[in-house]
Amino acid sequence: MEFTVAQVAAMLGGEVKGDGSAKIKMLSKIQDAKPGQIAFLSNPKYEQYIYTTQASAVIVKKDFVARKEVTSTLILVDDPYSSFTALLEEYHKLISFQKSGIEQPSFIGDNSTTGKNIYRGAFSYIGTNVKIGDNVKIHPQAFVGDDVQIGNNTIIHPGVKIYSGTRIGNNCVIHSGTVIGSDGFGFAPQEDGSYKTIPQLGNVIIEDNVTVGGNTVIDCATMFGDATIIREGVKLDNLIQIAHNVEVGKHTVIAAQTGISGSTKIGENCLLAGQVGIAGHLVIANNTSLGAQAGVSKSIKEEGQKLIGYPVFDIKEYFKSYAVFKKLPDLNYRLRELESKVLKHNNAHSSVD
Amino acid sequence: MEFTVAQVAAMLGGEVKGDGSAKIKMLSKIQDAKPGQIAFLSNPKYEQYIYTTQASAVIVKKDFVARKEVTSTLILVDDPYSSFTALLEEYHKLISFQKSGIEQPSFIGDNSTTGKNIYRGAFSYIGTNVKIGDNVKIHPQAFVGDDVQIGNNTIIHPGVKIYSGTRIGNNCVIHSGTVIGSDGFGFAPQEDGSYKTIPQLGNVIIEDNVTVGGNTVIDCATMFGDATIIREGVKLDNLIQIAHNVEVGKHTVIAAQTGISGSTKIGENCLLAGQVGIAGHLVIANNTSLGAQAGVSKSIKEEGQKLIGYPVFDIKEYFKSYAVFKKLPDLNYRLRELESKVLKHNNAHSSVD
């Protein structure tokens, strides 16, 4: 990818000051920038760097007045920071979707269809009866099982494994190593102490605009027609466990290494920190915030609480209790002292009374 | 897969009422069923649906008497629920084992043998001197290292990685992304603060009827001739860590994200909840039950205990202590009040005494 400074300026609705034909390949920080790169200057603290930077272009505020010579081409805009952020997003989109075509060898089963501008990396596997939308990127070594459906603009990173029957919406990103649709953990204890496998025949539904990190696992639902559901806009980090029949509500964010047990329903706009554990068959209210390593063993009915501990309770109360926990040996000592004082006093008293 | 209602009825030892030649492809719930699907009616609460369902067949109790017209073919049995469950299991087995043959490209090294009715998916890799039994399914992108042995009827899902020398028994299921036989975490501290790798030369043995979830890791044992052992019937969930030289006893069940440190021996018929951590070189007695997020730092000698906390103790005692923990600031306050009362009183007393 390569753009002229003039093209970038046009995109940002900015004005070029200097050589508009200079070529831009990459973005960088002003203090690190090299030729072919574009940087920005927003915070006056960094002004010094604009006189020494090797950046081919720098985005600056409209009213910027140079106090020394500037060799970089300038792009004048209203808000350099948000212009740069817009460029970052554009650049990220470009590199995310730049791959296209079909690398060989790759595998696609009978009766499967793919949309326009698809990428199918080498050693990727697509089963039978799969429907894949436009602009989808199936990276190398990814696996897409039979009867899977994937919407438009979704990116499946290298080595993702998607079991049969999974549905994935539009604009999703699934990172490497993640497993979607593996069997729920269901085993019926037998009289001889062994366990019989409960067949897992449901699927996983991932709605639009969902991001899933690396090496996360989302199990399928148990029964035919049931689904483990990840609602629109959910963001899942790495190494998360989502058990069978779980539902994660719209725009809920879950940090790494958290685990949700079977059939639990997480509300909308919740924030779950890392290494949280939630037991099965619970309902967690909307806007619940769970601190790191929290353990939830009962449903949370009131919305908007911030909780922590095992089992969880109010985060401020937890820290107050924990402050006393740290002094427990002292408390214990004081209690014993007091007991002996009271005992001594009472004895003394009873003898004098 | 497609069966006639008559074939299904024969399998269940049931009687057909209606069109026995109707074709069945799938199972469903009575309220959701579509043509080509079979459902069941057991709970009278659902009777209404039998008059509106589109199911091609419904399994009902022998003595079921329709109060309105039923268009579905009926299969009359003693116990519709257990008949349906039997069908689910049969169906699950069928779809689990339906793939066979060798997709190309796939890789198999010298001197490796595979049994009857094998499936080797595209981009699967089998090393040298590997022995694989009958009816084994090696799904796409799975890796089976040199000198590995796998019994009969074992399913290796897409992208599983099995290091050299691993032994896996009969009727096992290993889900996607799981790694078996990676190096144990052994490093000897050196005087300069660096660490020297302790060579990991043992292997992993997985006995019969073991299920392992997705993205779990089972490390090999350290020494030649030693093994990390997963005994018969063990069920491991997703994202579990099993370190070098661990042994997990028969019919023990371990939930997601639990970690067992090196050389620890877990007994038989234990139940470990999610996110449990167990330190190294311990012995955990049979029938031990560990609550979620429990931390075990000492061996557990008495069988049949239910434990929780870090470090663990009796689960009921834990919850009693925790109830007081939540009121610790109040306890602290009351103790201070009492101290000042006693102090005041004693002072008053000593002045009057």
Next chain:
Amino acid sequence: MEFTVAQVAAMLGGEVKGDGSAKIKMLSKIQDAKPGQIAFLSNPKYEQYIYTTQASAVIVKKDFVARKEVTSTLILVDDPYSSFTALLEEYHKLISFQKSGIEQPSFIGDNSTTGKNIYRGAFSYIGTNVKIGDNVKIHPQAFVGDDVQIGNNTIIHPGVKIYSGTRIGNNCVIHSGTVIGSDGFGFAPQEDGSYKTIPQLGNVIIEDNVTVGGNTVIDCATMFGDATIIREGVKLDNLIQIAHNVEVGKHTVIAAQTGISGSTKIGENCLLAGQVGIAGHLVIANNTSLGAQAGVSKSIKEEGQKLIGYPVFDIKEYFKSYAVFKKLPDLNYRLRELESKVLKHNNAHSSVD
């Protein structure tokens, strides 16, 4: 691999007693050894086995005097244990680096170069502009993205996924399923409750002599030019989460299932036990030791502490507090008793005073 006893003895600087032409293929314990294997005798407790072992050779102390007939060839050395350990290391190195050549099909993009004695397993994928050093082993189904650089003698196990732009040093080992360079977890909340993805454009740098276990995830840094950095000699276990912009200092060891949140900087020579969680934007001092399941929510400034709990404090203090925690119901009871005694006494008093 096969060596004569004489060759092994020469390597160890030992003296052969018996048939120096005997062939050795493997190492074993003296009590388990079979023909073709070499064992050692160091602890006198095991002397009995030297008279019955089938080992083709046994390494013994220089001054060993057999009290019965020994059929194995002996190799006499100063320290049998360390000689055997040296053999183990040599053997481990041999098997780790024995694979070489290019298996087909495998994929390599334009403008990528590999050094001498390389192994590229079947279904491995190397992108464009990749630079790989000498003696590097890219195992089957591994993925190496565009613009990646890998030093010499580094082993990439089956199915590892390395995103574009990652730098990996010399003598590293990356185990199966590990993901390096996936997007950091960065999302900006929007007014409508949804989240906007913050582009993740940095990379991951792994220095020399680093080992990473299986199914670990290391996210890339957020900004261009920034990196998530794993310093020289770091040892990471399985299923670890390393978020964007984290730095792990030289020779730090981290056990399984631990998670480090974004932008946190871990010092040198730290020891983190399993299932530890560390919040974002913290600094952890050198030589810090964190116990299992510890939760760190503030920076740790003093070096060399041993900490545990959530949030962490001194490990000895924690266990003292925890000992009282286990007796909290009793404490609570005693406090109430005391309160009622004092109350009764004061009442009695106030009535008599």
